[in-house]
Structures are given as C-alpha cells and as structure tokens.
Amino acid sequence: MGRVRTAIGLMSGTSMDGIDVALLRTDGADLVERGPSLYVPYDNALRGRWKRALETAKTIRERRERPGDLADAEQALTLCHAAAVKSFLLRNRLSPEDVDVIGFHGQTVLHRPDEGLTVQIGDGPLLAEETGIDVVYDMRANDMVHGGQGAPLIPIYHAALSANLPEEFAAPVVFVNIGGISNLTYVGEDGVLSAFDSGPGNMLIDQWIEAHTGHAYDRNGETAARGSVVPALSHRYLGSPFFSGNLRRSLDRSDFRPPVKGEVSIEDGARTLAHVTAASIVKLSDYLPQAPRTYVVCGGGRLNPVIMAEFAELAARDGARVIAAESAGFDGGSMEAEAWAYLAVRSLDGLPLTFPGTTGVREAVSGGALARRG
Ligand SMILES: Nc1ncnc2c1ncn2[C@@H]1O[C@H](COP(=O)(O)OP(=O)(O)OP(=O)(O)O)[C@@H](O)[C@H]1O
Ligand SMILES: CC(=O)N[C@H]1[C@@H]2OC[C@@H](O2)[C@@H](O)[C@@H]1O[C@H](C)C(=O)O
Incomplete structure (x- = not known):
C-alpha cells in the first residue's frame, strides 16, 4: 500500500x-x-x-x-x-x-x-x-x-469506487458523468475499464435556455417537462458521425451547437435536448464489452428529472437500470x-x-x- x-x-x-x-x-x-x-x-x-x-x-x-x-x-x-x-x-x-x-x-x-x-x-x-x-x-x-x-481522466477513480458498490449494483456497471459534456466508464466483472466521452450533457440545454430566458439552466427540467421530443431535431444530433462508430473520442464544448433560435419552441427544444443527452449515452453503450446492468449517474444532469426519466426508460429496454450516485452511497456532485x-x-x-x-x-x-x- x-x-x-x-x-x-x-x-x-x-x-x-x-x-x-x-x-x-x-x-x-x-x-x-x-x-x-x-x-x-x-x-x-x-x-x-x-x-x-x-x-x-x-x-x-x-x-x-x-x-x-x-x-x-x-x-x-x-x-x-x-x-x-x-x-x-x-x-x-x-x-x-x-x-x-x-x-x-x-x-x-x-x-x-x-x-x-x-x-x-x-x-x-x-x-x-x-x-x-x-x-x-x-x-x-x-x-x-x-x-x-487527454480525457476522460476520471475512470480510474470510478474503478476505485466500484470496489465499494453494494452487491445489488455489481459489475458490469457504468458510471456516467452528465456534466456540460457526458462521459462514461464501464467497469466489467473482470475489472476491465472502458471509457469515453458519450456526447453533449447539459451544455446544449444550458445554452438553449440561456438564449431564451437569460437563466443559466433548465431548473429541475421544468421547461423540458412541458415540451415534446421533435424527432427531426433529435435525429440530427444523434445522426452525428460522433455516434456512428466504435471510435473513442473526447469532446470539446464547441463540437455540438444548440438549435437555432426559433427552429422549435423553447419547451420542445429543451425536451429534445434532454432526450438527446440520455439517448446518446445509451447509444454509445452498444460499443461496451458487455451490456451494463446498472448506470450510476453523477454530475448536474442527475438533477434534471426529464433527462433521468428518459435515460431510465431507454436503459430499461436493454434490461439495465439507472440510479443517481447517491443511491449507491456516493456524492454525485x-x-x-x-x-x-x-x-x-x-x-x-x-x-x-x-x-x-x-x-x-x-x-x-x-x-x-x-x-x-x-
Ligand atoms: N436542479 C437542476 N436541474 C436541472 N439541471 C441542473 C440542476 N442542477 C444542475 N444542473 C445542470 O448541471 C450542470 C452542472 O453540472 P456539472 O457541475 O456536473 O458540470 P461540469 O462539472 O461543469 O461539467 P463537466 O463534467 O462536463 O466538466 C448545470 O449547468 C445544469 O445544466
Ligand atoms: C477536456 C476536458 O476538460 N474534458 C472534460 C469534459 O467534461 C466531461 C468530459 O468532457 C470529460 O472528458 C472531461 O472531464 C472529466 C472530468 C474527465 O476528464 O474525466
């Protein structure tokens, strides 16, 4: 030691x-x-x-x-x-x-x-x-x-934390950080680590909300909760080459831009971007060595109930569950x-x-x- x-x-x-x-x-x-x-x-x-x-x-x-x-x-x-x-x-x-x-x-x-x-x-x-x-x-x-x-660097710490996970959340587990950008760390049953940035986290939602309201973010997903997913907009983001291959990449803030103002309503924009945040994580999880059983979510995005509900629904289709880091005894903030x-x-x-x-x-x-x- x-x-x-x-x-x-x-x-x-x-x-x-x-x-x-x-x-x-x-x-x-x-x-x-x-x-x-x-x-x-x-x-x-x-x-x-x-x-x-x-x-x-x-x-x-x-x-x-x-x-x-x-x-x-x-x-x-x-x-x-x-x-x-x-x-x-x-x-x-x-x-x-x-x-x-x-x-x-x-x-x-x-x-x-x-x-x-x-x-x-x-x-x-x-x-x-x-x-x-x-x-x-x-x-x-x-x-x-x-x-x-040059990123992400957090995976070795996620690996250390995974050793203290309650049995019910055992590997294969994926730690997801939904910050401005999202990144994920897969920890396999054999301790194998696989990690990468997984798409826009909150940054597009923040920019969209700020452009319309001057507020810094969509507090508790209140705006998104009043909107609907606009399929064409969602496909535009999820169709990005970033999601289309087993290509490890890290992201810069400037790699994705928010929708153009007026393109959709503020509510539909916020809802669609929350969907994109959740869907991009699940989409890229296809490239992991094994399907995860649990996603442990940290970062500010875990406080947006619309992102979390979308994420839980999409993960459930693959038999996985989504929990906030606090449910596993950690501090997601x-x-x-x-x-x-x-x-x-x-x-x-x-x-x-x-x-x-x-x-x-x-x-x-x-x-x-x-x-x-x-
Ligand atoms: N109550 C809340 N409701 C909705 N969203 C929230 C809430 N609290 C925080 N957020 C979101 O979380 C963001 C901050 O998240 P966090 O601090 O994890 O990001 P970061 O560490 O700066 O980013 P990164 O991990 O990419 O470096 C805010 O900008 C906001 O979008
Ligand atoms: C270059 C840079 O600052 N990247 C950040 C950013 O924010 C989230 C994601 O993109 C991640 O790759 C990284 O931060 C985390 C903390 C990391 O390096 O693990």
Whole structure:
C-alpha cells in the first residue's frame, strides 16, 4: 500500500457554473475515504468572463500561449480557486498543514484531441503560493503526449469506487458523468475499464435556455417537462458521425451547437435536448464489452428529472437500470473533485492516470506537474 495522503480536489467543469471542492483520504489505490465537499458558484460576471476566454483561446496553436487577456483570466480563475480552498478549510476547521496536496483541474478553454492540443487555464504555482499547499495541476497534458485523447481522466477513480458498490449494483456497471459534456466508464466483472466521452450533457440545454430566458439552466427540467421530443431535431444530433462508430473520442464544448433560435419552441427544444443527452449515452453503450446492468449517474444532469426519466426508460429496454450516485452511497456532485484529489495522489506516487482503454493512450501513463507550496 502506498502512503495515505489527505488531498483536496478542485474541479471547474465545462458547464462553467462553479468550483467543486472535495476532500479525500487515499493511498491513490484501493483506500478511498471521502470527506466533506463544497460548491462555490460563479456569479454571472465570472461565467461571462470564462465564456469570453473560450473565444479568445480559439487562436491558440501551442498550449502555453495566452493570447489577449487570457493570462489575466487565468490569474483571476486561480485566485477564485484559492478563495474556494480557503473558505473550505475555514468551514471544516482545517489548516493548510492538514492537507498534503491539491489536485487542480483548472478550466478547459480549448480541447482539440485530433491536433494533440488541450488547454486548461489555471496557474499551479500561484495556487500553491496562495494556499500554502502543494499543487498537482495540468494532468491531461502527458496523456496527449503519449497519443491519448487527454480525457476522460476520471475512470480510474470510478474503478476505485466500484470496489465499494453494494452487491445489488455489481459489475458490469457504468458510471456516467452528465456534466456540460457526458462521459462514461464501464467497469466489467473482470475489472476491465472502458471509457469515453458519450456526447453533449447539459451544455446544449444550458445554452438553449440561456438564449431564451437569460437563466443559466433548465431548473429541475421544468421547461423540458412541458415540451415534446421533435424527432427531426433529435435525429440530427444523434445522426452525428460522433455516434456512428466504435471510435473513442473526447469532446470539446464547441463540437455540438444548440438549435437555432426559433427552429422549435423553447419547451420542445429543451425536451429534445434532454432526450438527446440520455439517448446518446445509451447509444454509445452498444460499443461496451458487455451490456451494463446498472448506470450510476453523477454530475448536474442527475438533477434534471426529464433527462433521468428518459435515460431510465431507454436503459430499461436493454434490461439495465439507472440510479443517481447517491443511491449507491456516493456524492454525485463532488465526484469529479474527489477524482482530482485521487489523481493528484497517484501523480505524486508516479502511478498511471490514464490507460489505453480510457483515453486511447498508447500505454498507461502518469501525468501532472507539481508546484511546491510557497
Ligand atoms: N436542479 C437542476 N436541474 C436541472 N439541471 C441542473 C440542476 N442542477 C444542475 N444542473 C445542470 O448541471 C450542470 C452542472 O453540472 P456539472 O457541475 O456536473 O458540470 P461540469 O462539472 O461543469 O461539467 P463537466 O463534467 O462536463 O466538466 C448545470 O449547468 C445544469 O445544466
Ligand atoms: C477536456 C476536458 O476538460 N474534458 C472534460 C469534459 O467534461 C466531461 C468530459 O468532457 C470529460 O472528458 C472531461 O472531464 C472529466 C472530468 C474527465 O476528464 O474525466
């Protein structure tokens, strides 16, 4: 068994809604003790700033480039994370000395796996200086250097969690993260891991709702619940080449666009996009080694009852059931942040973060850069 460490994970995902903070005690292998978590939402001004950063980042050709005001945005984002860590420590009566390491994801502003380019803004050394805690950051880069897609990285943590699943949810099981983008991890009876991004999660729904109402998302699926699936629109999305082959791919936010305003009613658009979210996961599950018995859902999409009902109905046709992570004893809101804590500990021990079956990397590799506390 490796050294047991206390780690904080920080995730600012593709939805750009806020920062998830989670504490984990782990040896980076089988021992996983989940601690408290905290969600720190971004206000509208910050969300607007990160969205502008996505536009600015489009010109990047080399991952260290910071065109326009991207360096300022990176500093601001890092200081937001430092504030989140400080408030987390305060609430939980912890001091920096109680924490061995922070796993810092940063904010993805560009992801072009076909060009071997992935950019997460987030200044590890600045975060280490601000918090007084060692920071492991930039965990996607080494995977790409070795031929991987640079995502998803969460599967090895899903595998660790699967060891603690109640018997009734035993393998083959699929963990699904419905964030801005969805990704899934299959864990077979023999422990085999297979993972990939599985399509748009909430991002199209968010963009559609924001364009019509100014609200950030379809709270509890209320708009979708009043609409109907528009088959032509649904087929347009599900007919994308992304779903048409056993081709492992990871997605960027810009890979799918919301419908054009006026094309369908706001309700039908929200309903159709919720259907697309659920149907794309089930569709791509056809490429898994074995049909899953259970889907364990984490990420904000589990809080949208329309997505969950669609998903449950489609999965039931294949004899599988869909449960929210909480039903299996996990926390579906903090799972990604926990994963980044877990990955940071693995990185310190030089253990692999990614595998041929998860990102398509040529061989299992570790990753991450270490910034020592100031
Ligand atoms: N009560 C709710 N009802 C409907 N949707 C919700 C609710 N709460 C959260 N969501 C959705 O979940 C999204 C946030 O999900 P999450 O935090 O898992 O995404 P993320 O981590 O940013 O994305 P990714 O996993 O792609 O990096 C919101 O943008 C919203 O669409
Ligand atoms: C490049 C990037 O940030 N990808 C994210 C995104 O959000 C969900 C999906 O696309 C996943 O591939 C990944 O995040 C998760 C946490 C991961 O790497 O496991």
